[in-house]
Amino acid sequence: DGGITQSPKYLFRKEGQNVTLSCEQNLNHDAMYWYRQDPGQGLRLIYYSQIVNDFQKGDIAEGYSVSREKKESFPLTVTSAQKNPTAFYLCASSETSASSYEQYFGPGTRLTVT
Amino acid sequence: GESVGLHLPTLSVQEGDNSIINCAYSNSASDYFIWYKQESGKGPQFIIDIRSNMDKRQGQRVTVLLNKTVKHLSLQIAATQPGDSAVYFCAERESRGSFTYGNNRLAFGKGNQVVVIP
Numbered sequence: 001d002g003g004i005t006q007s008p009k010y011l012f013r014k015e016g017q018n019v020t021l022s023c024e025q026n027l028n029h030d031a032m033y034w035y036r037q038d039p040g041q042g043l044r045l046i047y048y049s050q051i052v053n054d055f056q057k058g059d060i061a062e063g064y065s066v067s068r069e070k071k072e073s074f075p076l077t078v079t080s081a082q083k084n085p086t087a088f089y090l091c092a093s094s095e096t097s098a099s100s101y102e103q104y105f106g107p108g109t110r111l112t113v114t
Numbered sequence: 115g116e117s118v119g120l121h122l123p124t125l126s127v128q129e130g131d132n133s134i135i136n137c138a139y140s141n142s143a144s145d146y147f148i149w150y151k152q153e154s155g156k157g158p159q160f161i162i163d164i165r166s167n168m169d170k171r172q173g174q175r176v177t178v179l180l181n182k183t184v185k186h187l188s189l190q191i192a193a194t195q196p197g198d199s200a201v202y203f204c205a206e207r208e209s210r211g212s213f214t215y216g217n218n219r220l221a222f223g224k225g226n227q228v229v230v231i232p
Binding site for chain 1: 122146148150155156157158159160163203207218219220222223224225
């Protein structure tokens with residue numbers, strides 16, 4: 001089955017610890033994205049990558065870091081500098097051609113920091 | 115866990131009735147629009163999309179209407195079923211002319227909660 005996987009589904013961490021969320025896709029998409037979702041709000045873009053070994057900050061990048069060493073993988077690290085890390089995190093991927101702008105989403109990871 | 119639908123505008127619909135979900139967008143330069151459905155605790159799923167050179171597009175039980183004059187997008191769901199209960203998001207892509215780095219970004223609305231009453 002082609003798609004995007006995120007793991008784990010639920011993650012619990014103590015305040016002050018860094019945590020890395022996994023995102024893998026086998027859709028052969030060049031572009032990948034990380035979003036944060038809070039109750040009552042739309043999706044807010046954290047980071048995105050259009051090509052391997054390159055990525056750009058989104059609207060709320062502070063306190064987060066990413067890497068894109070492989071086309072299939074785009075892990076997100078939530079650092080201790082992120083003031084309100086508890087949220088639902090969504091990874092997505094898309095083509096970079098003009099034929100389709102649809103973003104395909106993974107199932108999400110719910111992070112709880114106490 | 116806490117629902118993504120908390121505090122969102124809510125549309126309650128009787129099963130079998132048609133639903134209309136509205137979305138206002140801000141950028142007149144946006145050239146592509148997309149609707150997603152998100153069930154509680156899951157990732158968004160694609161429903162239908164439309165480019166700015168069209169006013170209407172139909173899918174299975176869904177229709178998207180685009181009014182560029184007033185920057186308004188709507189999603190119509192025919193014969194709403196209990197499985198349609200979810201949060202629905204619209205998103206827009208800002209046109210930036212020829213392909214430039216980063217122009218596949220989408221800007222998402224806050225969403226609307228649809229509750230289907232059996």
